[in-house]
Amino acid sequence: MTEPEKFLFELPPCDLKVAEKKFKERNPIWTECKAKLIERYLFYFVQITYHGTYIDAFAGPQEPDKPEMWSAKLVIESTPRWLKNFLLFESDPSQLKLIQEMCDSQPSRRKEKNEPNRKIQIYHGDFNRNITRMFAENPIPEKEATFCLFDQRTFECDWKSVETVAGHKTSGRKIELFYFFPEGWINRSAAGLKIEKEKRLEQWWGTSDWRELLSLGGARRAQYVCDRFRSEFQYEHVYPFPIYEKQDQGGRVMYYMIHASDHEQAPILMNRAYGKALDIKETDVQLDWLRDALEALNLSNSVT
Numbered sequence: 575m576t577e578p579e580k581f582l583f584e585l586p587p588c589d590l591k592v593a594e595k596k597f598k599e600r601n602p603i604w605t606e607c608k609a610k611l612i613e614r615y616l617f618y619f620v621q622i623t624y625h626g627t628y629i630d631a632f633a634g635p636q637e638p639d640k641p642e643m644w645s646a647k648l649v650i651e652s653t654p655r656w657l658k659n660f661l662l663f664e665s666d667p668s669q670l671k672l673i674q675e676m677c678d679s680q681p682s683r684r685k686e687k688n689e690p691n692r693k694i695q696i697y698h699g700d701f702n703r704n705i706t707r708m709f710a711e712n713p714i715p716e717k718e719a720t721f722c723l724f725d726q727r728t729f730e731c732d733w734k735s736v737e738t739v740a741g742h743k744t745s746g747r748k749i750e751l752f753y754f755f756p757e758g759w760i761n762r763s764a765a766g767l768k769i770e771k772e773k774r775l776e777q778w779w780g781t782s783d784w785r786e787l788l789s790l791g792g793a794r795r796a797q798y799v800c801d802r803f804r805s806e807f808q809y810e811h812v813y814p815f816p817i818y819e820k821q822d823q824g825g826r827v828m829y830y831m832i833h834a835s836d837h838e839q840a841p842i843l844m845n846r847a848y849g850k851a852l853d854i855k856e857t858d859v860q861l862d863w864l865r866d867a868l869e870a871l872n873l874s875n876s877v878t
């Protein structure tokens with residue numbers, strides 16, 4: 575392993591202040607490229623699982639004229655096309671149209687590349703209402719590697735929905751979560767809620783201690799959110815990955831991408847994805863080397 579690659583097999587630093595400094599110095603992920611982080615992470619993961627299900631709770635593009643920033647599109651188009659099932663949720667009819675067009679434009683399956691017969695389902699309407707129905711219609715097998723992106727703008731995702739996803743599998747590894755926490759503007763948005771503020775915040779955060787959450791900030795708040803994913807849902811590995819505003823716009827942390835997983839490789843691969851998301855993808859030789867290195871770490875091929 576060469577020296578510059580060394581950090582790619584490390585866990586993110588435990589001390590969040592140190593972690594943020596390192597992330598920022600190393601190869602910071604800007605808001606404009608947060609979708610690439612998700613895509614790159616799943617790209618690494620399928621190198622090991624060869625399969626998977628992707629759930630996108632808020633799937634429409636944030637910037638419809640910048641498709642390169644759109645998570646669902648990047649994940650669906652990522653090669654090798656080994657993720658098999660896609661469950662996409664969206665409430666806005668014009669966004670739904672874009673999702674449908676994007677899905678319809680995907681190339682057909684290439685058997686010679688071991689591509690599975692894909693199933694893409696789009697759920698129209700409020701994710702918070704549809705998630706229970708979706709699981710009733712599509713129970714996820716315990717051994718299916720499954721990932722759920724919650725890319726809410728601010729308070730759209732009810733805590734109850736996160737709980738439903740986290741609790742869906744009753745044995746084995748839980749569904750892995752990528753939860754976007756809106757650090758950069760949460761206090762301003764909360765202050766701006768004029769109608770039923772308390773009810774809205776309680777629905778979003780799930781308890782009345784949202785006041786305590788709002789009283790914190792930065793790495794301490796990220797820790798508070800992570801602790802909740804750990805204690806309430808019993809995820810084994812929970813890390814906040816900072817997503818920054820561009821330096822020339824101030825360089826603040828805009829989101830924390832809270833990554834919750836039961837898989838021991840997950841934080842290592844997310845740390846690697848964070849460092850590599852903005853580079854060109856690795857060659858097959860480098861990916862062979864990645865798999866070998868993970869196996870050498872005695873972590874490979876146990877993914878469910």
Ligand SMILES: C[S@@+](CC[C@H](N)C(=O)[O-])C[C@H]1O[C@@H](n2cnc3c(N)ncnc32)[C@H](O)[C@@H]1O
Nearest residue numbers: 632634635636644645664665666700701725727
């Ligand atoms: C922040 S954007 C998602 C950005 C997207 N992940 C990307 O990579 O560009 C949020 C999307 O969720 C949709 N949305 C908002 N509230 C929703 C809800 N309750 N249920 C489903 N979709 C919702 C919005 O219309 C919008 O398309």
